[in-house]
Amino acid sequence: MTPQKELKLAYSLTIILLVVGVISYAAAPAKTPDEPVRMMFKVVAGNVLFDHKTHTVETGYGLACIDCHHHRAEDEEEEPFLACGYCHQIPKEGEALPQSCVECHEPDEIEDTEMIKRADAFHSQCEECHKDAGIGPVKDEERCAWCHFMM
Amino acid sequence: MLNQKKLIVSHAPFCHDGSSISVRSYHMMIAALPAVLFGFFQYGINAVGVVALSISFAIIWELAINKVTKRSISIGDGNTALIGLLFAMLLPATSPWWLVITGTFVAVVIGKHIFGGIGGNPFNPVLIGLAILMVSWKDFFDFDQALLNYDLGFAMVYPLAAVKHLGTPGIEAFSTGGLLLGQQSGGIGATFGLGLILGGIYLIVRGFIRWEISISFLAGIFITALLFNLNNPTLHAGPLFHLFTGYTLIGAFFLASEDSSSPVNFIPMLIYGAGAGIMTVLVRNLGSYVDGVVFAILLMNLINPIVDKIRPKALGKVV
Numbered sequence: 001m002t003p004q005k006e007l008k009l010a011y012s013l014t015i016i017l018l019v020v021g022v023i024s025y026a027a028a029p030a031k032t033p034d035e036p037v038r039m040m041f042k043v044v045a046g047n048v049l050f051d052h053k054t055h056t057v058e059t060g061y062g063l064a065c066i067d068c069h070h071h072r073a074e075d076e077e078e079e080p081f082l083a084c085g086y087c088h089q090i091p092k093e094g095e096a097l098p099q100s101c102v103e104c105h106e107p108d109e110i111e112d113t114e115m116i117k118r119a120d121a122f123h124s125q126c127e128e129c130h131k132d133a134g135i136g137p138v139k140d141e142e143r144c145a146w147c148h149f150m151m
Numbered sequence: 152m153l154n155q156k157k158l159i160v161s162h163a164p165f166c167h168d169g170s171s172i173s174v175r176s177y178h179m180m181i182a183a184l185p186a187v188l189f190g191f192f193q194y195g196i197n198a199v200g201v202v203a204l205s206i207s208f209a210i211i212w213e214l215a216i217n218k219v220t221k222r223s224i225s226i227g228d229g230n231t232a233l234i235g236l237l238f239a240m241l242l243p244a245t246s247p248w249w250l251v252i253t254g255t256f257v258a259v260v261i262g263k264h265i266f267g268g269i270g271g272n273p274f275n276p277v278l279i280g281l282a283i284l285m286v287s288w289k290d291f292f293d294f295d296q297a298l299l300n301y302d303l304g305f306a307m308v309y310p311l312a313a314v315k316h317l318g319t320p321g322i323e324a325f326s327t328g329g330l331l332l333g334q335q336s337g338g339i340g341a342t343f344g345l346g347l348i349l350g351g352i353y354l355i356v357r358g359f360i361r362w363e364i365s366i367s368f369l370a371g372i373f374i375t376a377l378l379f380n381l382n383n384p385t386l387h388a389g390p391l392f393h394l395f396t397g398y399t400l401i402g403a404f405f406l407a408s409e410d411s412s413s414p415v416n417f418i419p420m421l422i423y424g425a426g427a428g429i430m431t432v433l434v435r436n437l438g439s440y441v442d443g444v445v446f447a448i449l450l451m452n453l454i455n456p457i458v459d460k461i462r463p464k465a466l467g468k469v470v
Binding site for chain 1: 173196197199200201202203204205206207208210211214224226227228229232248295296299300301302307308312316317
């Protein structure tokens, strides 16, 4: 190839790839699917990688949605699955319960409910099930690192 | 006129394989194609976007620096397109556009042209770009986090992260064959082992890269990983796992062998390759980073000039 031809090739390559690149970025599908595949919880103690899909599908661990998304009307298909932190949060100053409760409840009907905060909700739900089923490392000191990937 | 320039001696490398730079660049890009196409197949349009944008911007930055420094236009030699391609191959498919544009800027302008352009760079430009980005935006290079929404039908945890955090019980889901066939998460063009090996063999046979570097790099990884594995088999993965995960194969055939940052003499090439291999496994097994290929090769780039001093003495030379 002569230098002129090489230069022409490089210019055409640049223009074509620039167009392809911009179109691909514009056309790339939205990032978050309706139902999460995997999720990463960012924690100072080390990030937790949770394989949502494998926990739910039949070929994985085959759990029912309600096993984890525990606080919802069982028969209502339409109702969205809420993040745990939506309810499991520290109530604002002066309030007994998180604001989100009153979207579905009258304040007086739920007055004496004990709420646990988000991280505790995770720990107790995830671990109750795992320990019942004998999953994960046996030694307690290895358990934290099993979920929390220290960087 | 005393300061008249009569003869300008350029930097190393002087090693000439008989073909021009452009032939070499385009052959390296062709050799990388199987692995890149496999990445397109796995990650779809996101991967296409990253690769296309990376190559085009690498060329654009080179063109810009040619204009700014008023030098002749050097994009025709394909070297910068190759930098763009290799850079994209190391990225996760979900890399945002600004990361690609910044990265190619660092690779081409800081990695290559600050040192005087092609042949003058003491470090591999691709790795300079990647290392600076990895340090600045760590999260984008955490493949577990970057590829959260992909389900490709195999264990999607990044193999090197799994073994680092969980030891060998964490990597039971991976088989050597599966790893070779690209059944692992990772960079767009860095996971398809078989494709990278075929590309590498092609480049070695055609004389575009030096087998001494590639093979000693792989041998360094194999032996070091084996020693660690024998020492503690539940904590450290075996040698084959290290050969076929992370950036090992793309590093062996496409990165460590970059010519102006690697030695040209036989023994130095072996030392350079093996040193990078050993360092890679040390970082993986003992360091805080999940993969060590990038920093290991950069480190060997740094001591390359000293290593390359080891050469046979000329006959009859005094001193």
